Amino acid sequence: MGQYFKAVNLKKREYVCPWCLGGVAKLWEWSANPWGAIFPLLLRKSTEGGGGDYHGPTYETDKTAIAGRWAGDPVVLVGDYDDSKLWDRLHRYRNISREVVEAWNAFIDIKEMNLTFHPDCSCNKHP
Numbered sequence: 058m059g060q061y062f063k064a065v066n067l068k069k070r071e072y073v074c075p076w077c078l079g080g081v082a083k084l085w086e087w088s089a090n091p092w093g094a095i096f097p098l099l100l101r102k103s104t105e106g107g108g109g110d111y112h113g114p115t116y117e118t119d120k121t122a123i124a125g126r127w128a129g130d131p132v133v134l135v136g137d138y139d140d141s142k143l144w145d146r147l148h149r150y151r152n153i154s155r156e157v158v159e160a161w162n163a164f165i166d167i168k169e170m171n172l173t174f175h176p177d178c179s180c181n182k183h184p
């Protein structure tokens with residue numbers, strides 16, 4: 058057995074599910090795989106761009122954008138064993154995994170690093 062983790066923005070009430078990204082969910086697996094590298098994109102903060110930067114829409118000017126969306130917000134990687142039981146309430150939060158996959162793949166554009174959205178993940182079956 059092992060503990061699973063999902064990325065959660067407590068302020069915006071949004072989350073990213075590793076299984077929705079085609080990944081797996083233990084802390085080591087988050088740390089050693091491409092879906093663990095989504096945080097630079099989500100936490101980016103700048104009103105300007107440059108070489109090696111994300112050149113799509115950013116949250117600074119487009120509130121639907123993924124790039125920079127979580128910058129400055131309280132963000133946790135919550136485990137399913139955590140006493141807070143936040144994990145059990147995530148069905149009331151907005152799953153932004155599909156949008157993260159789209160922004161990530163457009164940004165990284167390396168086949169081996171691509172993420173694949175899995176709409177059949179159990180967290181997409183809640184009403």
Ligand SMILES: [Zn+2]
Binds near residue numbers: 074076181
């Ligand atoms: Zn999921």
